[in-house]
Amino acid sequence: MSSKHFFSDPTHLVLSALRSLTLTNPSLAFDEEQKVIFRRPETTNRSNVAVISGGGSGHEPAFAGYVGKGFLTASVAGTIFASPSAEQISRAAIDCVDTDKGVLIIPMNYTGDVLHFGMAVEKTKAAGRKAEFFAIGDDVGVGRSKGGKVGRRGLAGGILVLKIASALAETGASLEDVHRIAQFTNANTVTLGSSLEHVHVPGRDVSSEFVPDDEVEVGMGIHNEPGSHRMKSFSLPSLVKTMLLQLLDHNDPDRAWLIREPGDKFVLLINNLGSVSTLELSGITAEVSLQLARDYDIRPVRTLQGTYLTSLNGLGFSISLLRLADTGLGPGKSLLELLDTPTEAVGWAAPIHKSTWEKHASDGPVELKKADLAHDLPSNLKVDPAILKKSLSAGLRRLIDAEPKITKYDTIVGDGDCGVGLKRGAEAVLKVVEGNDINDDVAITAHKIVGAVEATMDGTSGAIYAIFLNALVHGLRAQDTAGSPIPVDAKIWGQALKSAVTALAKYTPAQVGDRTLVDALVPFCDTLSKTADVHAAAKAAQEGTEATKHLKASLGRTVYVGSEEEWLGKVPDPGAYGLSEFLSGLADSL
Template identity: 65%
Template sequence: MQTKHFFSDPNHLVLTALHSLTLTNPSLALDSQHKIVFRRPDASRKPNKVSIVTGGGSGHEPAFAGFVGAGLCDASVGGTIFASPSAEQIRIAAIDRVPTDHGVLIIPMNYTGDVLNFGMATEKSRAAGIRTEFFAIGDDVGVGRQKSGKVGRRGIGGGALVLKMIGALADAGGSLDEVYGLAQLANKNLVSLGSSLERVHVPGRGEPEDSIPMGEVEVGMGIHNEPGSHRAKADLPPLVTAMLRQLLDESDADRAYITRKPEDQFVLLLNNLGGVSVLELAGITDEIYRQLERDYQIKPVRIIQGTFLSSLNGLGFGVSLLKIVDTGLGAGKSMLELLDAPSEAVGWSSPIPTSTWANHTIDAPVKLQESRLAAENPSNVKLDPAVIKKVLSAGLQRVIRAEPEVTRYDTIVGDGDCGIGLKRGAEAIQALLDNPSAGLNDDAVATVNRIVTVIENVMDGTSGAIYAIFVNALAHGLRAQDQASTVPATTEVWAKAVKHAVESLAKYTPAKPGDRTLVDALVPFADTLVETLDPRVAAAAAQQGTEATKAMKASLGRSVYVGGVEEWIGKVPDPGAFGLSEFLTGLAEAV
């Protein structure tokens, strides 16, 4: 569990976070005494607009204050972390911080403290003569009917969809009855379920006594660390399968909150609980989409991904499915149109307009333009394919065997990925050489160009780019020696091509010998090969250059930022130079 934070005082943190919303959205104001974020009285406002007041405990950002702005809510009332605001805070928001002439809808999430305090404020607002309605959003299916009893479903990430639709309807001039009715209708057709790998930690508190074991995930865990329905193995595909079953299985009388017909349309919302990387959340979205289509024949008409209602640093995600039904409100006020309507709330991260959704179909085939690179022109630079395979394989196998040592070096002086990257590239090139259908022949230029394609597709990062540039230039250096008649790819031909490639590489990287990079092995090899035309002597020069890097201080690459230099100076060579010299040595030994 991640227990490190930049703030140790949670109360100070809440107030500064609320104030920040007035910095990122200048149409908002903050009543810091009562933790109310509200639309400024001088902000532009649609006529005949119902006011929407939401809120709840802090720690769920951007909910709820992040949903205040034009096209969404008018005010949000914050409590301390994971605790409901008081009825007095909410009363002030509903009566004194928003316009009340066209009515007020008070709409928190369905938690006992929130229902009591927001409900009490509702009665006070009514007693003050203000037309006021109350609704508590409950979309969670993590806890079934039997366990939740009279309390009902908890409110989690799917509530953002409800707030967005009613906010847009209010902005479009919907009456209080219409806005209130839409909240009920949307909630009735909404199901959500979350899963988390770990409990969350509140800033300023000690370490919790329990945690979720490694390799397990809690399905249905609440946004305040409440227990879920069960635990499962943290393997995404079966986890998603189980979650979708819990969301959509109509035969589960305890949790079946919506029915489904083949023609029904759905909106899919993926909510980050706060601690999942954007990369992983995107991968989760893809897995859910694929399973919805495969197992339920559902292709969502909208897919919305982001952080809408978090649980501090919660290492989990929530899935929400909204069944699209007729709102009965007429043109321009369907569920989809209301979801697509523009807003100025920083917490609503769904910028795709209706026209884009209407004009493009998810997974519709796209005709890809053919590569602008012309079909490879054959060359007369010839070399026996068996020789190419023998020589290259010897170097590649040496790189593959050296991976643990390269990785060990890079773990000390870099970020530990150099060995894996070299091995991945070597294995891919070896697979090309071993593939009978690859169509490799005695054309040395064509063979090198095929290898370039493998490098560009398989090797990433800085070293991948360097190798791709070098091998592209190597192919150009070979072609520069092409003639009308056959040109045997002798050592001299290769030496000239290697020299050309080194010179070309220098245009794109400032690395020079002495900078502690793979260039410390490459340049001595190229210079010596041109001078002696002896691959073994050239490979020995590369080894010497690599050995010399042990005493060098890095001036390029990630090694520049690694501390504890005195511990490895004189002991550890540059990993990239070492990996390259291993390849060159294997290649030379096979010539």
């Protein structure tokens, strides 16, 4: 791999690259603090759904290069190969777009992106704006058995999904239809990449991992993740034959995501991962087209070739196929018509109209107007602040006292930081609870607790708690319908908790039985919603935690840390144990 770059500071590089988009497309604006590229308000229609994507930098022109008329409304960038934060994304959805129809937030399917973009969806909904979420996954390099609950990775075929969903949004379609067509397009898209070498991130040490000169990695991901296998002493025809078989073989139960029928029409996308010459990429397109026609009787109605989603300077390419199934939306809204709709997004290689250049020649920076957020507004949901303070304090202190035991458990089955992370979050919430900010408005109080969790708890568990608590606030406010004070009882809490569990399930595959904190959380929420008995609910959480001692892990570090003989039947999941201690302390105080 080449470790030579013109930029040595990756932060400066990302900001410079984003800033350049306002130079090549004058209809765009840049929020440098949040790393958001967005369309100027006068170029958008409030009666259209806003479509927001984004992800780690290093995949240019994805995703900021697809912001523009006819395509994305905004894009949020993280550092190189790292997801942007939920705060960045929610600011984009609340402050940078103006819509009465709602927002579709649509990243690629990578764990960090799913959690942070998912958290932003819940924050957006809690702020009073309608929002939907979908994570694009079109890869066939990792099969079903290996991908498991995580699912397919998002690759270059996802750009077709973004283009079609965005074009539909421009027609004034509903959020429900835009969301559905994004999922529908994804279900009819498959992608596979191959690369001759790993890539080097500016500012990092050179990796010791290399792909030997006579090998190619089939299915390599866009962050140097390994693929399905390596081919030795390969030729381009043999490589393309292998790739097309993985993409189109109906008899491969591990990868047969796309089932062809006679007469099906396709769009072909040949994508440069960043460092293949245009000459070679053109030769690859010719070889792929030849084999599709000869071996599969597929003659694409559109062939797109270029640099759509990269892995920095990746020495590889990917093949994407989109089956043009019927959307059911009628004339003008077929997948092909939506794909063909003109756009001014520079990453789609379409020219910017002369009128756009003239209209925005003298425009200055856009002054952002802070939106009125629903979570700042009073609610009619009332609690006794003394009881709330007493019960939360009891649960939080019990969790803090349990830190040594949680840390001990996590040292055996994880990386030892679970107890410290939970304690840090509990101490931050306790500071809020025992301060002067608690009042009888449970929605306002709950939002302050969410802020403390988001500010102090990092990692996967922090994201999970933040998503859950944001959804809990939304679930509480959804029951504020009387127009007069409503005493918040166990029934209201149960309904809000149930809706929060449903929301959380959109962003994590963890279920009861996977040996995670969900084994304590779901039994508590389910029991409280059914019985309105907090003591019975806390007992259900304890029983769920105890059951984790006998479960094999399917998610988290426990999957590959330590030997099962050390902990199976002896050690509960640390996250479930910590949560159960908090819930037990809360219940015992009532």
